[in-house]
Amino acid sequence: MPPDLASWAESIGGPAGDHSGAELLGTGRRAGMYASLLWNGVRLVRSHGSWDRPPLTVALTVLAVTCGAPLESDDIEAAVQAGVAEERRATSATGQPTSSSAVAEATTWVLPAAACALVSAQGSDTDAYRALDHGLRDVAAALMVVRAPVGAAPPAEPPGEGLLLGHALAAGWLATQLWEAGVVGVPETFERTVAAVVGAP
Numbered sequence: 001m002p003p004d005l006a007s008w009a010e011s012i013g014g015p016a017g018d019h020s021g022a023e024l025l026g027t028g029r030r031a032g033m034y035a036s037l038l039w040n041g042v043r044l045v046r047s048h049g050s051w052d053r054p055p056l057t058v059a060l061t062v063l064a065v066t067c068g069a070p071l072e073s074d075d076i077e078a079a080v081q082a083g084v085a086e087e088r089r090a091t092s093a094t095g096q097p098t099s100s101s102a103v104a105e106a107t108t109w110v111l112p113a114a115a116c117a118l119v120s121a122q123g124s125d126t127d128a129y130r131a132l133d134h135g136l137r138d139v140a141a142a143l144m145v146v147r148a149p150v151g152a153a154p155p156a157e158p159p160g161e162g163l164l165l166g167h168a169l170a171a172g173w174l175a176t177q178l179w180e181a182g183v184v185g186v187p188e189t190f191e192r193t194v195a196a197v198v199g200a201p
Contacts, residue, residue, distance in 0.1 A: 001026070005043055012039065022066045034170045037066055041166025054165075056087060056109060060116045063169045067120035078124035083112035086132060090190060107145040107164055111190060113172020114140035114179075121176065131179070138185025140175035141193060 001009075006027075013029030013036075014021075022036035023029075025043065030036070040062055048054040057080055064079040065071065090111050114136055115128040132140075145167055186192070 037170035038166035042162030045162035064120040069120040079116045079119035082128040083116035086115040087112040109168035114175040117173040141190035143171035
């Protein structure tokens with residue numbers, strides 16, 4: 001493990017015997033859920049071994065496991081599929097493929113991450129689509145990070161891409177917590193944000 005990641009894990013995590021929070025994968029340590037997801041996202045990009053982000057399904061699997069879905073359970077597959085379905089819906093709703101828009105793909109992944117985190121926590125019978133349509137999507141979209149416009153230099157990796165992915169996973173989980181606590185977002189936050197950034201009508 002890179003020394004900077006090991007040092008970061010040491011500074012935010014405690015022994016695995018402390019069952020609070022979530023696992024910093026592969027370290028034998030645990031930290032708060034948000035910090036764990038941020039760290040795990042950075043590590044995932046580093047271990048992917050290229051400048052490209054890992055596939056969405058891989059990122060969502062890491063999210064589901066970090067959120068406590070039992071390994072090799074139906075909950076993990078259901079959570080990942082809920083996230084993939086939301087990514088397709090988001091792309092269809094905006095008409096803007098995330099790979100070619102000014103909104104970083106990793107940050108728009110906050111929406112599928114929210115769907116995945118909800119199913120991971122509540123089980124495979126959870127209707128993530130209904131939850132997203134009833135306010136969760138708007139809360140999650142408000143937590144997106146907007147990258148520099150197309151043509152500008154992207155953040156270097158490391159740590160830029162890893163932090164973007166880690167943020168998407170952590171913010172997706174946080175969105176579910178806020179939504180369950182009764183926080184309400186502005187309607188069509190995602191569509192309005194993408195339209196403002198890419199100049200879509």
